[in-house]
Ligand SMILES: [Fe+2]
């Protein structure tokens with residue numbers, strides 16, 4: 001069972017962004033599956049997915065931020081700050097995991113799942129009307 005599933009409520013009505021969000025959801029589910037298989041302590045395969053998640057998410061944020069700058073989205077600064085906090089947190093999880101400080105637990109997975117769904121269904125969806133009105137969809 002995936003820990004998080006794509007729902008219509010996540011759609012920001014911009015197809016490129018929706019597919020990037022779906023890919024992030026896939027990576028979180030992949031991490032969750034590996035963890036549940038009892039591989040929570042297996043460094044290599046997990047840290048590979050964590051790395052992919054960190055890199056892909058950072059690139060996704062860049063895609064959004066470029067649209068904000070291009071169309072002068074009013075809430076750019078606050079949105080970017082939220083991205084920065086999320087990236088820092090994922091990098092922290094990755095570093096703690098790699099240094100052996102923590103193992104991946106359901107708490108970590110819940111945290112990732114929650115920030116993703118909250119960010120998409122709140123902060124991200126807030127730009128839909130603005131960007132759609134600029135012809136981005
Ligand atoms: Fe996003």
Ligand SMILES: [Fe+2]
Pocket residue numbers: 061064079083119123124
């Ligand atoms: Fe965002």
